[in-house]
Amino acid sequence: EIVLTQSPVTLSVSPGESATLSCRASQSVSSNLAWYQQKPGQAPGLLIYGASTRATGIPARFSGSGSGTEFTLTISSLQSEDFALYYCQQYNNWPPSDTFGQGTKLEIK
Amino acid sequence: EVELVESGGGLVQPGGSLRLSCAASGFTFSDYWMSWVRQTPGKGLEWVATIKKDGSEKYYVDSVKGRFTISRDNAKNSLYVQMNSLRAEDTAVYYCARARHYDILIGFYSDYWGQGTLVSVSS
Numbered sequence: 001e002i003v004l005t006q007s008p009v010t011l012s013v014s015p016g017e018s019a020t021l022s023c024r025a026s027q028s029v030s031s032n033l034a035w036y037q038q039k040p041g042q043a044p045g046l047l048i049y050g051a052s053t054r055a056t057g058i059p060a061r062f063s064g065s066g067s068g069t070e071f072t073l074t075i076s077s078l079q080s081e082d083f084a085l086y087y088c089q090q091y092n093n094w095p096p097s098d099t100f101g102q103g104t105k106l107e108i109k
Numbered sequence: 110e111v112e113l114v115e116s117g118g119g120l121v122q123p124g125g126s127l128r129l130s131c132a133a134s135g136f137t138f139s140d141y142w143m144s145w146v147r148q149t150p151g152k153g154l155e156w157v158a159t160i161k162k163d164g165s166e167k168y169y170v171d172s173v174k175g176r177f178t179i180s181r182d183n184a185k186n187s188l189y190v191q192m193n194s195l196r197a198e199d200t201a202v203y204y205c206a207r208a209r210h211y212d213i214l215i216g217f218y219s220d221y222w223g224q225g226t227l228v229s230v231s232s
Binding site for chain 1: 168216219224
């Protein structure tokens with residue numbers, strides 16, 4: 001099983017600044033990685049797929065990068081609505097055995 | 110607008126059964142693979158099962174194989190999961206999600222999610 005490790009567990013950033021979230025895979029997942037945002041009481045929502053492609057309607061301040069085992073989600077000019085939980089997910093295997101990271105909580109500093 | 114609405118969650122005793130449903134609208138349901146994903150405070154998000162557009166292929170996480178059965182009714186735009194022999198560790202919020210992939214030899218990400226339904230397994 002591919003294990004995804006997200007860091008940090010909690011990230012405190014001030015509005016208007018940038019945030020960098022990391023996701024490391026225990027083995028290569030190529031570019032088959034997605035990022036999700038989850039707000040309290042809500043379902044996760046897709047932000048990024050293919051490691052760097054923004055999902056429909058996602059603002060350009062969200063960007064993803066990386067391949068292989070190291071991935072980054074960068075959020076620039078943080079808005080109040082961006083403070084939430086963020087999860088990465090790999091989907092590199094067939095038959096599917098998709099796995100998620102444990103999440104990073106982005107909180108207001 | 111894509112909408113996924115789960116139902117059927119509740120409290121069930123260990124060893125019991127439950128059937129979850131997901132009503133889909135806003136897209137051509139039969140054109141998409143569909144998944145169930147669950148979330149617990151302790152284990153976070155966990156992919157549970159995925160079913161092909163026509164129901165001919167089904168895939169499960171190891172921990173539910175032989176106990177859960179995913180199915181769909183394209184005429185009713187509905188997704189289901191029959192959960193038998195439930196255990197305490199199956200307690201979670203269960204999400205229905207539209208599954209996407211762009212290569213036949215890789216897995217799926219989920220581009221739309223329902224609001225979830227809570228399953229509690231306890232005596």
